[in-house]
Amino acid sequence: MKKIISLPVLICMLLAATYFTACNNNASSTLAIVNEDSIKKEDSVKKVLARGEYLALHVAVCIHCHSRRDFSKFSGPVIAGTEGMGGGKFDHTILDAIPGTIYSKNITSDKETGIGNWTDDEILRAITQGINNKGDTLFPLMPYANFNHMAKEDLLSIIAYIKTLKPIKNKVPPRELMIPISMAYPAPALEKTVDGNIRPAETDKVKYGEYLITMAACADCHTPYVKGQPDFANVYSGGNTFTIAGFKVASANITPDSTTGIGTWTDTAFINKFNACRQEKGYNYNPGKANTIMPIVDYAGITDGDLKSIFAYLQTVKPVKKLINKYPK
Ligand code: HEC
């Protein structure tokens, strides 16, 4: 197979390690320079990991889908200690449009049941093209079509971060589909590599907001499904009903329609929705039937600046007039 990525992150780490060894053996004059260099390298490794952690936990919410969740609390926060172990079950009892039973996979570094033996190239291909290390197509509930739009540096930082997840032994059952994978939405495997992808400047709020909202796959829940297919003409207008552990909730209309969407919201109101879940008291209670499937506890870690960009982008989509009852009977 053609190599699709280089390994700058790993090389950085190796370099840092070499410099450390060098430090121990060298005279003090070169030591100062070498030290400065190794500190810089170390800083850049730290930066990469911090960016990866931010994206994996809060924007691309990899950890949210690939861990166990506690739906006796608001928005089903991730159960501590299960990060990356997989086994999250998705089936038609949750949403009609899901044609079978699919489990999120173990993405910890466990060699036997996780992805500890995968190369970075294989992980990148799974995340962005939906092909696993055996060449099989992943079910597109894993948002690889979205991640295919991400800049490679962001993807590499996520990969660097998930490789630091504590290995957990957990064998995930295979999926069972009622239709051939080729019929699954949107396109089974993607040919396009991510080499040419560019991350928009953060100052371009609308563009950067679009970049983030694509990574966060907000449309996966907020775009209505008609006969099992997403109705892109009415993107973000909501109305999908999810049934989970004793409650029903429909995704909201987040188009800028002024009466039925969020057209009259300010960016502060938008930030406040997330801000409410930044502290434990915002989610550590049993909301009964007023619960949600939106992983808002995870998204709550998105910075105010990034939330503003997402909001700025949402204000540019087509307004759709459609009243949603968020808690249907
Ligand atoms: C909406 C839920 C969801 C999100 C978000 C998500 N995944 Fe997944 N992922 C899945 C599911 C479900 C599968 C299994 C698909 C299948 O069995 O066909 C999967 C499969 C994978 C696989 C293949 C593992 C294997 O053993 O085949 C990798 C690697 C992976 N995901 C990594 C990630 C990373 C990294 C992110 C964040 C950038 C992420 N996922 C975000 C649901 C998700």
Ligand code: HEC
């Ligand atoms: C797993 C499905 C899911 C995902 C992913 C999701 N949402 Fe939601 N969202 C919902 C549901 C269901 C509701 C209605 C219940 C509630 O308010 O939580 C909702 C409500 C909302 C609301 C409240 C609107 C109102 O009128 O009260 C906003 C704003 C929102 N979502 C924005 C987003 C953004 C932005 C993202 C991506 C960062 C996102 N959602 C991702 C399911 C989802």
